[in-house]
Structure formats: C-alpha cells, structure tokens
Amino acid sequence: MEAVQNIENKKINANEIQGINKQTFAQKLSGYKRQPLSLFLLILVCLSALLTVGVLLFLIGYILVNGIPNIKPELFEWEYNTDNVSMLPSMINTLYMTGLTLLMAVPVGIFSAIYMVEYAKRGSKLVKVVRTTTETLQGIPSIVYGLFGYLMFVIGCHWGYTLMAGAITLAIMVLPVIMRTTEEALLSVPDSYREGSFGLGAGRLRTVFVIVLPSAMPGIFSGIILAIGRIVGETAALIFTAGTVATAATGVMDSTRTLAVHMYCLLSEGLYMKQAYATAVVLLVMVLVINAVSGMIAKKFTKK
Amino acid sequence: MKKSHVSEGVMHAVFLVSACVSILAVALICIFIFANGVPAIMKISPIKFLTGTNWKPLEDQFGIFPMIVGSIYVTAGGVLVGVPIGILCAVFMAKFCPHRLYKILKPAIELLAGIPSIVYGFFGLVVIVPTMRSLFGGSGKNIITASVMLGIMILPTIIGVAESSIRAVPDSYYEGALGLGATHERAVFFAVLPAAKSGILAGVILGIGRVIGETMAVVMVAGNQATMPHSPLEGVRTLTSNIVLEMGYASGLHKEALIGTAVVLFVFILIINLSFSAIKGKGRD
Incomplete structure (x- = not known):
C-alpha cells in the first residue's frame, strides 16, 4: 500500500526505486564487466x-x-593616459551604458510582455508576429547589431560615436531577454490572483500593476540581471556605435568605451598584455558577481 | 469612473505600442542592413562578390568566398568539438548526476554562458594559441584553435537545450527499457536519447547560430588571413571578423562591401533561425 502511494508521488518515486534496487559496489562492478558498452558509455x-x-x-x-x-x-x-592605461573611466562608462540601456529596455520589455500575456487575445496574429520577431532578434549576431547602430544612429542620425547610439543598440539587443523572462514570470502567476482582483472590483490596469506585477517581480529581476550581464560583456555591438574614447563620459552624446571594449583595444594594440590580464579579472569578477546576485534573488524569492 | 476608463485606454495603447517595438526593431535592422548592403553587392556583381576568392580592397577586388568558407569551416569545427561533449554532459546532468552535485553543476554551466566573449577570446589567445603553436608549429592561430575555442563557447547553449529535452522524455521510456533488462546506460542512450532527438537538434542549430555570429573570440584566435585555407592548420577569416577588422578605417565601396558581408551573414542567420523554429514546431506536435 505504501509503495503505491510512493509511486503516485513522482519525486519520491525515483529514490524509492533506487532504494529497492540497491546494489553493492562489487555487484555493480561485475555488472559492468558483463556489459562493457555500458561501462564505456558511463x-x-x-x-x-x-x-x-x-x-x-x-x-x-x-x-x-x-x-x-x-x-x-x-x-x-x-584620468586615462597611455602611461597608466587606467580602466576606471571605462568602468564608469560601463555603469552609464548599463543604466541608460536598462532605462530604455526595461519599461519597453516589461510593457510588451504585459501586452502579450495580459491583454492580447488568445491566438492573436500580433502575438505570433511579435514572438517571431523576438526570436529573430535573439538570433541576430552582435556585430550585425553594431553595424545597424552604426548605419542608423552614427551615420543616419549624424550623432557620431555616442553613448546614446550604443545604448539604443544594446537596448534592442537585450529587449528579447527581458521580454521572454517577464512573460514567463507573468505566466507563472496563478489566474486565481487575477480572478480575485477582478472579483473585488479592480480594473484590468490595477490588477496588472497591483496584483500581477509584484508577484512576478523575482522572475523579472532575474531577466534584468541577465540583461546586465550581456551589456557588461558586449563588445562587437559597441565598437562602431559608442566608439573607443577612453575617458569618462560627461553626457549621453559623448563617445565612450566600456570595459569590454577597453579590453579589446588593449588586446588589439598588443602592447598592454599585463593590463589586459587585469581587465579580464575585473570583467570576470563582475560577471561572477552578477551571476551570484541573480542566483541569490531567485533563491530568496522562491523560498517565500 | 471615467478617469479610470481613460487611463485604462491609454495604458492599453502604451502596452500595444511597446509590443510593436520589437517588430519595428527587426524591420529597421533589415531595412538598414539590406538597403546599405544590397546595392554594394549589385555594384560589385553578386557572383563576383559571393564566389570571388580575392579580397583586396585597395585594388577594388571584393570576393568574400574565403570568408564564407572560413565561417563554414570554423562553425563545423566548433560543432564537431562542442556538440558531442555538450550532449554527453547534458546526459550526465539529466540522468547520472547526484542531486547534490547537480546543485553545483547547473550554476557552473550557467556561468560558462555568462562569460563575455572577449574574455573567451583572451583566454584563447593566451592559452590555446600557445598550446597549438607548440603542438603544430606556425603561429598557432588556425582553424583548429578557433574550433576548440568556439566548441567551448557553445557548450552551455547545447547543454541547456539538450538537458531540458532529455528531461522532457516521459519516464515510461526509461522504465520500459529497464524492464526489458537494459542497464541504466543502455536505457538512457538507446531509449531516452533517441526520443529527445528533435530537441537536441534544435539545440545544435541554436549553437550553430551562436558560432557563426561570434566575433570577438574568433578575431583573437583565427589568424584572420583573407585567403582560401588549404589545411586546418591555416588561419582563416570569418564573415564576422572581416567586418570588425576593417570597418574602422574603410570608406566608399570598401565600406559598402563590408556591409554586404553583413548581409550575407544576416541571410545565413535568418536561414538558421527559420530551421530552428521549424524543428521546434515539429517537436511540439
């Protein structure tokens, strides 16, 4: 009787079966001797x-x-000069770039996910088109983004190499990441929340902002952090949009280099291997920290 | 009451417009890349551009065939290195890994995906290139080096997709094989893995897309000679590195030819994307 209950409970199931079939090490070994292919695969x-x-x-x-x-x-x-090859201005620029990009990508990403999940009718054509385009956006290589940003903002809008051009290019690039994670987070909010809210007389907008969004927050956060990781590590899309000037930006129309671009410049000049090592450490530590933070956030919220 | 109606309507419109941003973005990217690249290809003549083997911008010779071949070689190499290891690792994570080890392994693989490509390129430059140099002589920057580099880079993509598709196979497949007397390994490899085929294939295609679009890591380790490679120990230049190497100083037809290179790359990516969604759609049925 107990066994039947356990089989019904899927998680315990696997462990239980292993418990029944417990083998000693010697038994396993002789089993593998008879089955060399299995041993090989293992x-x-x-x-x-x-x-x-x-x-x-x-x-x-x-x-x-x-x-x-x-x-x-x-x-x-x-101050950056060729003697100290300081990376601090690039680090500051990375912060600016991340902030500016998120400022554009996060609202648009979250709003469009809200439309896709909460507003659009099931099987609507627009949803299908948007889904296809976001998948396309996700597949486009960063160098193509870079070239697009160059053609549209640097040349087309006569902005030249600017922080703004880089940020818009990156915003388009991380948009699908934020959209997809937000959509998943919104979908995981149980419908009973929405029904409860509607039942209490709240409108659609109020339900979305007061009930659904707060419960979807951890998922949205992890998407944003994923996006930050991509922004910090991006090089190819920025070389021809934000340029490679190694001083801290004073405005959005300044040319800047982020840390990853700084590293590319050091490597392509070939004179600053030691500094490149140091930059690699800083970049790697940033990525490690970003990953750890996103893991922590996910854990904290799932426990609740 | 009326006020809330107005704000409902306004925000509905805002959400709708936001959803259309991604459509607009794809349209703009297509327009700008194609409108700037296609005329150049026409000017050079499509056949000369695609099949010409000489890339000599100073002599107005723009044949990107060596770069197309280079991209294909490097992609094939990367897949050859990355796919078997990736799939086997995914099998380990889904079917062999003790729960406690999985808790460490999963974030580690995710971390591998998060490392910026420039750091990979740097690692390739200071570790893999010297190793290749001492093994095979020459500069050490060749197709094999780039393949190893890219193989490592696509591991997380392939592991992620393959693992989830292996996990999606119903337990009854595995149990049925065990019931017929198969060992754990045989059951996993000959009953579960074939059932996860289409998902794994989708992962491989996703990986191909990543490899072919990879720029910064390849530029560092592939050697970048714009000539036809005759052996895997020769350097190659890919479509992506062609753009990043010369865009900085190009002008006139040379610049347009580089944008034309991006058009070819873009078409490749679109084909890969389409086949990815086709396979994914098939798996869903």
Whole structure:
C-alpha cells in the first residue's frame, strides 16, 4: 500500500526505486564487466562532464592567478593616459551604458510582455508576429547589431560615436531577454490572483500593476540581471556605435568605451598584455558577481 | 469612473505600442542592413562578390568566398568539438548526476554562458594559441584553435537545450527499457536519447547560430588571413571578423562591401533561425 502511494508521488518515486534496487559496489562492478558498452558509455558521460567543469575552472583559475598580480593602483586612476592605461573611466562608462540601456529596455520589455500575456487575445496574429520577431532578434549576431547602430544612429542620425547610439543598440539587443523572462514570470502567476482582483472590483490596469506585477517581480529581476550581464560583456555591438574614447563620459552624446571594449583595444594594440590580464579579472569578477546576485534573488524569492 | 476608463485606454495603447517595438526593431535592422548592403553587392556583381576568392580592397577586388568558407569551416569545427561533449554532459546532468552535485553543476554551466566573449577570446589567445603553436608549429592561430575555442563557447547553449529535452522524455521510456533488462546506460542512450532527438537538434542549430555570429573570440584566435585555407592548420577569416577588422578605417565601396558581408551573414542567420523554429514546431506536435 505504501509503495503505491510512493509511486503516485513522482519525486519520491525515483529514490524509492533506487532504494529497492540497491546494489553493492562489487555487484555493480561485475555488472559492468558483463556489459562493457555500458561501462564505456558511463565513462564517456562522466569524462565529458568533468571536461566541461574542468575547462570552466581552468579558465577562471588561469585568469585570476595570472591577472590578480597585475592589478595595480595606477589602473584605477581617474584620468586615462597611455602611461597608466587606467580602466576606471571605462568602468564608469560601463555603469552609464548599463543604466541608460536598462532605462530604455526595461519599461519597453516589461510593457510588451504585459501586452502579450495580459491583454492580447488568445491566438492573436500580433502575438505570433511579435514572438517571431523576438526570436529573430535573439538570433541576430552582435556585430550585425553594431553595424545597424552604426548605419542608423552614427551615420543616419549624424550623432557620431555616442553613448546614446550604443545604448539604443544594446537596448534592442537585450529587449528579447527581458521580454521572454517577464512573460514567463507573468505566466507563472496563478489566474486565481487575477480572478480575485477582478472579483473585488479592480480594473484590468490595477490588477496588472497591483496584483500581477509584484508577484512576478523575482522572475523579472532575474531577466534584468541577465540583461546586465550581456551589456557588461558586449563588445562587437559597441565598437562602431559608442566608439573607443577612453575617458569618462560627461553626457549621453559623448563617445565612450566600456570595459569590454577597453579590453579589446588593449588586446588589439598588443602592447598592454599585463593590463589586459587585469581587465579580464575585473570583467570576470563582475560577471561572477552578477551571476551570484541573480542566483541569490531567485533563491530568496522562491523560498517565500 | 471615467478617469479610470481613460487611463485604462491609454495604458492599453502604451502596452500595444511597446509590443510593436520589437517588430519595428527587426524591420529597421533589415531595412538598414539590406538597403546599405544590397546595392554594394549589385555594384560589385553578386557572383563576383559571393564566389570571388580575392579580397583586396585597395585594388577594388571584393570576393568574400574565403570568408564564407572560413565561417563554414570554423562553425563545423566548433560543432564537431562542442556538440558531442555538450550532449554527453547534458546526459550526465539529466540522468547520472547526484542531486547534490547537480546543485553545483547547473550554476557552473550557467556561468560558462555568462562569460563575455572577449574574455573567451583572451583566454584563447593566451592559452590555446600557445598550446597549438607548440603542438603544430606556425603561429598557432588556425582553424583548429578557433574550433576548440568556439566548441567551448557553445557548450552551455547545447547543454541547456539538450538537458531540458532529455528531461522532457516521459519516464515510461526509461522504465520500459529497464524492464526489458537494459542497464541504466543502455536505457538512457538507446531509449531516452533517441526520443529527445528533435530537441537536441534544435539545440545544435541554436549553437550553430551562436558560432557563426561570434566575433570577438574568433578575431583573437583565427589568424584572420583573407585567403582560401588549404589545411586546418591555416588561419582563416570569418564573415564576422572581416567586418570588425576593417570597418574602422574603410570608406566608399570598401565600406559598402563590408556591409554586404553583413548581409550575407544576416541571410545565413535568418536561414538558421527559420530551421530552428521549424524543428521546434515539429517537436511540439
């Protein structure tokens, strides 16, 4: 009787079956001796997993070990010049770029997700078209975005290389990320919330902003953080839109270089390997922190 | 009452307009890229542009065939390296991994996806290139180097998609195979994995899309010679690196030819995207 109940409960199911079929190590070994193919497959699978994790650890370890000794105080001076090759202005620009991009992409992304989930009728043609276009946007390589930004804003609008041109280009690039995660978050809000709200006499708009959005917040946050990660790491889309001037921007119409572009410049000049190592460490640590924060947020909210 | 009606209507419109932004964006990107690139291709003549093997901007020779070949080689190499490891790793995560290890492994793979491509490129430049140099001689910047680099970069994409499609296979497949006397490994590889085929294929195509559009990492390690490669130990230039290398100083027809390169790349990507959604749609039925 108990076993039947357990099988009904799917999660316990797998563990229970393993419990029934518990084998000793010697039994397993003799089993594998009879089945060399199985042993081979097992080894193959474990090796690939090990290789993947090994590559990740080696990459992070290598860059940290070789990079940290190269982090020197003069790399964080306020003014960039060819002597100190300071990365601080680029870091400040990265912050500006991230802020400005999110300012544009987050409202548009969230609003369009709200339309797709809360307002559009089921099977509406517009929804299908929007879904196809967001999938297309997601697949477009960053260099094509960069070229588009260059043709439209730098040349077409006569802005030249500017923070604004870069930010709009990136905003289009991260829009699908924010849209998709927001949509998923909105869909995961149970319909009973909406029904309850409507039942109490709230309108559609009020229901969306007061009831649905707050409960979808953690999902939306994780999407935004994912987008930040992409913005911080982006290079190809920025070289020809925001340019490569290595001073901190004073306005949105200044040419700037973000940290990732700064690293590209250092590498392509080929003279500043040590500084490139240090920049790689900073970039990597930023990405690690961003990932950790998004994991923490997701965990905190799912516990509630 | 009336006021709330007005704000309902206004916000409805705002949401609708926001939803249309992505349509507008795709339209603008297509218009700007094609309107600037296609005339250049016509001026050079499409056949010369696509099949010409000489890229000599100073002599007004714009043949991007070596770059097309380079992109295809590097993509094929990346897939060759990344796909088997990725699928096997996905199998491990879905069917072999103890729960406690999974909790560490999953974020680690996600982290691999989050590392910026410029950092990958740097890693390739300071680790993989010298290794290749000592193994095969030469500069160390060649097709194999780029393939290894790209293979690593698409791992998270393939693992993510393959793992979720393996998990989507009903347990009854696995249990049925076990009931027929198969070992755990046989059941996973010969009953579950074939059932997850279409999902895995979609993941591979997604990976191909990422590889072919990858720029910064490839520029660092592929050597960038704009000539036809004759062996995997020669350097190549991809479509993407062609743009990023020369856009900075190009002008006139040269610049237009680079935008034409982007058109070719864009068409490749659109084809890949279409086949991705076709396969995904098929898997859903």
